[in-house]
Amino acid sequence: MFRPMMLAHPLLEPEIERLDFTSFQAEWKWDGARIQLVSGTDGVRLFSRSGDDISSTFPEIAKPLSWKGVIDGELLAGTPDQLGSFQQLQLRLNRKKPSYKLMSDNPVFVRVYDILIDGDSDLRENSLEHRRALLEAQMKSGLNVAYLDLSEILAEASFANLQIWREQCRAGGLIEGVMLKNKTSSYQAGRIKGSWYKWKRDPLTADLVILYAQRGHGRRSSFFSDFTLGAWAEDSKSRTNTGTAILLPVAKAYSGFSDDELKMLDKFVREHIVQKFGPVREVEKTLVVEIAFDSVQRSKRHKSGIATRFPRFKAIRWDKPANEANSVSDLIAMIDI
DSSP states (O other): OOOEEEEOEEHHHHHHTTGGOOOOOOOEESSSEEEEEEEEETTTEEEETOBBBOGOOTTTTTTSSSSSSSEEEEEEEETEEEEEEEEHHHHHTTTTOOOOHHHHHEEEEEEEEEEEETTEETTTSSSSHHHHHHHHHHTTTTTTOTTTEEOOOSSOOOOOHHHHHHGGGGGGSSSSEEEETTTTTTOEEEEOOEEEEEEEOOOOEEEEEEEEEEEOSGGTSSSEEEEEEEEESSOGGHHHHOOOOEEEEEEEEEOOOOHEEEEHHHHHHSSSEEEEEETTTEOOTEEEEEEEEEEEESSSSTTSSEEEEOOOOEEEEESSSSSOOOOOHHHHHTTOO
């Protein structure tokens, strides 16, 4: 049976100096899909963070174990010795019955970092330190299988090391930040202040041009709030008013702006429409926005050949001419960052 998951609070820089690092366990924050593995007499089932049963999507993980209980971890692409990309993991997500070829070409495994139930013992009220010791023991016995891997504890948590680790995240592929977990913390549903913190790596940024807009949903249904953004297909030197350089879509963003900025964006769209495609409005390619995103990935689905992950508005560059926006090649150079 699925147990509600414990979550981490974003770590704000003013809070860091007040932390007693000797009380915390540091780990990498893995960039995969959070899962819970439940092993019972009826077999093994996998659950997403929202409690959805995803066992059929990952049958190579949902295999019977001699051990019974519940563990918490991160589903990652590749193998413990050779991590894959988040894009490879995305190919597996939401496939209820993956083909043998899809599984063979895109293997997955679970990086385990907590244990909630061990046999008949509910461990959630125990300290993290106690749970970790039991988890390490089980990873050498009942959980000693190739598709389960133990997430490492980073040595000597300190402010100085935290800064170093955060800087290393970009080079870590599927590492998106650092976790700090209070060693005395019990496992509780939701975000418990002072128990778990996450300090994510700084996002990547790019200046992109608004290409298309669409109305939002709910309270935003009367505003154009969903935007398709483009980067230049050619180097900026070839971008002139009479040149042949074109903009290719590389991101869709609908967050990161204030209510006042939303009104200004909506006004821009209404005053600069050039074509209508059902609910979509193509606009004049004149407004540049600075977009923050977590990573850039290769994509065969997009004409640009790339896609940005979790794009959101950082700033509206009313002052910047469109020909100074970034190019597709600029974003390709960020793929391994």
